[in-house]
Amino acid sequence: MIEKKGLRVFIDSYTFNMLSGMELDYVDNGMVEGFVLKGAQPPSSCGSDCGSTC
Numbered sequence: 163m164i165e166k167k168g169l170r171v172f173i174d175s176y177t178f179n180m181l182s183g184m185e186l187d188y189v190d191n192g193m194v195e196g197f198v199l200k201g202a203q204p205p206s207s208c209g210s211d212c213g214s215t216c
Contacts, residue, residue, distance in 0.1 A: 181199070183201055184200065184201045185199070185200040185201050186198075186199060187199075187200055
């Protein structure tokens with residue numbers, strides 16, 4: 163469990179490792195509204211040309 167500013171988020175250990183180092187933000191700029199993950203890095207086993215498979 164992660165708690166920040168009164169918000170509690172429960173994440174299983176497998177997913178926690180995948181999300182480590184990322185930032186969850188809420189965006190509302192007129193064209194896009196919703197939650198986005200910032201700082202996403204492809205897995206090291208993926209390589210640089212994985213396209214949409216990662």
